Amino acid sequence: MKNIKLTLAYNGASYHGWQIQPNGITVQSVIEKSLERLFKRKIKVIGQGRTDTGVHAIGQVASFKVPAIALKNMKIPQIKDALNSVLPQDIAVMDVESVSLGFHPRFDAKERAYRYVVYNDHNKQVFGRNFFYSYQYKLNLSKMREGARYLVGEHDFSSFQCKKTDNENPVRTIKNITIARRDFAVSNFLKLKNKAVVFEITANAFLYNMVRIIVGTLLDVGKGRIEPQNVKKILAGKDRTLAEETVPACGLCLIAVRYPVNVKIPPLKGDSGGCKKY
Amino acid sequence: MKNIKLTLAYNGASYHGWQIQPNGITVQSVIEKSLERLFKRKIKVIGQGRTDTGVHAIGQVASFKVPAIALKNMKIPQIKDALNSVLPQDIAVMDVESVSLGFHPRFDAKERAYRYVVYNDHNKQVFGRNFFYSYQYKLNLSKMREGARYLVGEHDFSSFQCKKTDNENPVRTIKNITIARRDFAVSNFLKLKNKAVVFEITANAFLYNMVRIIVGTLLDVGKGRIEPQNVKKILAGKDRTLAEETVPACGLCLIAVRYPVNVKIPPLKGDSGGCKKY
Numbered sequence: 001m002k003n004i005k006l007t008l009a010y011n012g013a014s015y016h017g018w019q020i021q022p023n024g025i026t027v028q029s030v031i032e033k034s035l036e037r038l039f040k041r042k043i044k045v046i047g048q049g050r051t052d053t054g055v056h057a058i059g060q061v062a063s064f065k066v067p068a069i070a071l072k073n074m075k076i077p078q079i080k081d082a083l084n085s086v087l088p089q090d091i092a093v094m095d096v097e098s099v100s101l102g103f104h105p106r107f108d109a110k111e112r113a114y115r116y117v118v119y120n121d122h123n124k125q126v127f128g129r130n131f132f133y134s135y136q137y138k139l140n141l142s143k144m145r146e147g148a149r150y151l152v153g154e155h156d157f158s159s160f161q162c163k164k165t166d167n168e169n170p171v172r173t174i175k176n177i178t179i180a181r182r183d184f185a186v187s188n189f190l191k192l193k194n195k196a197v198v199f200e201i202t203a204n205a206f207l208y209n210m211v212r213i214i215v216g217t218l219l220d221v222g223k224g225r226i227e228p229q230n231v232k233k234i235l236a237g238k239d240r241t242l243a244e245e246t247v248p249a250c251g252l253c254l255i256a257v258r259y260p261v262n263v264k265i266p267p268l269k270g271d272s273g274g275c276k277k278y
Numbered sequence: 279m280k281n282i283k284l285t286l287a288y289n290g291a292s293y294h295g296w297q298i299q300p301n302g303i304t305v306q307s308v309i310e311k312s313l314e315r316l317f318k319r320k321i322k323v324i325g326q327g328r329t330d331t332g333v334h335a336i337g338q339v340a341s342f343k344v345p346a347i348a349l350k351n352m353k354i355p356q357i358k359d360a361l362n363s364v365l366p367q368d369i370a371v372m373d374v375e376s377v378s379l380g381f382h383p384r385f386d387a388k389e390r391a392y393r394y395v396v397y398n399d400h401n402k403q404v405f406g407r408n409f410f411y412s413y414q415y416k417l418n419l420s421k422m423r424e425g426a427r428y429l430v431g432e433h434d435f436s437s438f439q440c441k442k443t444d445n446e447n448p449v450r451t452i453k454n455i456t457i458a459r460r461d462f463a464v465s466n467f468l469k470l471k472n473k474a475v476v477f478e479i480t481a482n483a484f485l486y487n488m489v490r491i492i493v494g495t496l497l498d499v500g501k502g503r504i505e506p507q508n509v510k511k512i513l514a515g516k517d518r519t520l521a522e523e524t525v526p527a528c529g530l531c532l533i534a535v536r537y538p539v540n541v542k543i544p545p546l547k548g549d550s551g552g553c554k555k556y
Binding site: 092115182 | 334367370371402403406407410463465466469533
């Protein structure tokens with residue numbers, strides 16, 4: 001028996017999220033079907049965690065077990081091209097590795113990194129509307145970073161959790177939040193100088209909708225509707241109604257999942273404005 | 279009567295090109311319907327030229343005439359926001375100007391600039407598939423620029439014209455061709471260093487499919503399938519069957535239309551590799 005770790009990229013626009021559902025096509029179900037086509041048997045895929053409807057990934061991690069005999073003469077690295085050729089165009093295998101039989105994508109993961117992209121301009125944007133959230137108000141990034149500092153560290157994030165979630169332990173540890181102004185890069189047809197605001201949030205794990213509620217709240221700080229210190233109060237209140245709106249899924253992308261040894265998270269370059277623990 | 283010049287951006291993925299057709303939704307027809315909704319009367323829109331099904335624009339130019347009375351209290355600059363609010367999300371008015379009654383977008387245009395984007399890597403790309411052409415072979419840009427030089431200047435471009443076109447004069451003047459390697463920028467989620475090859479071609483006007491046949495031919499030069507000097511022979515042959523394949527529409531964008539005085543073409547920055555006349 002082989003345990004195979006996949007690193008996946010997908011455009012979430014056409015999928016009802018990662019996890020298999022009774023209704024709607026999901027990324028997990030498409031990958032399982034593709035593996036079945038490849039290895040001529042039912043194969044169960046385990047993901048490191050869910051992504052919601054419309055959320056994208058460039059570093060999702062999943063694994064599956066397959067008997068050595070089913071691989072026939074296929075070498076492990078060849079699985080990448082073979083699987084890519086049966087997957088649809090909006091799901092790609094970026095990397096394939098043989099891992100120990102005990103490896104579990106979710107339980108072994110130590111850190112997840114998400115990126116959220118805001119198009120910050122008043123001009124209508126016609127390209128790649130599935131890859132950003134359009135927010136036209138002027139943003140004060142210093143204040144947003146000041147607000148973000150209150151969130152770094154180990155906290156009860158009940159205020160930043162969708163109410164629909166299971167009644168799980170709401171304590172998580174945010175390692176880092178960066179907020180950077182960048183050129184908006186939605187195609188090589190045009191380059192919009194400094195028109196993007198990019199968030200990157202790294203934590204041991206996230207609650208349901210946590211990134212999107214944090215971004216929504218920090219945007220309100222940046223706009224001046226609430227003060228940076230309010231973020232501390234919102235966190236302390238442990239009540240979802242205190243935080244601001246959940247921003248849309250299309251701006252969100254799972255960048256990387258880090259394991260104790262081998263998976264590197266690509267750093268956010270340039271004016272990163274990192275936020276250390278307050 | 280007012281003559282209004284519009285500068286338009288659109289994502290061509292959902293449209294049967296610019297020009298009104300009996301079947302299929304076109305950009306021109308959507309704009310005419312939006313203007314009718316805004317001004318409560320039928321309005322005819324004149325474009326500077328067609329773009330094909332799936333071709334994008336950030337600098338398409340069109341004009342329409344409207345009686346001053348129909349504007350009511352609306353000032354000319356206000357037309358931008360008013361029209362954007364009735365247009366669908368994939369068509370945007372970038373600029374509105376009042377011009378002389380004699381202005382004609384097609385007859386007065388002196389120069390058109392198109393950009394073509396190639397994603398040049400073997401890895402599958404899941405984002406923004408409507409905004410580039412995926413070409414995995416290694417490209418020699420020096421050879422491509424050498425081939426491109428034969429095309430600059432006034433020539434009979436019959437070899438670079440789709441056969442289906444009307445029997446018009448096939449002589450055009452290419453002012454400039456640049457071919458540059460750039461970072462592939464299909465979203466702010468990821469930045470792929472040097473994975474894009476971007477063509478920019480400026481001419482007084484273009485024949486049907488001319489940009490796409492030129493790019494297809496230069497890619498074959500870059501791949502090493504034909505020699506740069508062959509481009510000269512292909513041009514001299516005045517026969518479409520001599521040139522290479524027409525690359526897909528999705529990689530193409532109309533960047534700008536230049537008029538004698540007022541419209542500027544944004545320059546292609548960085549390693550532009552400009553090709554002067556041979």
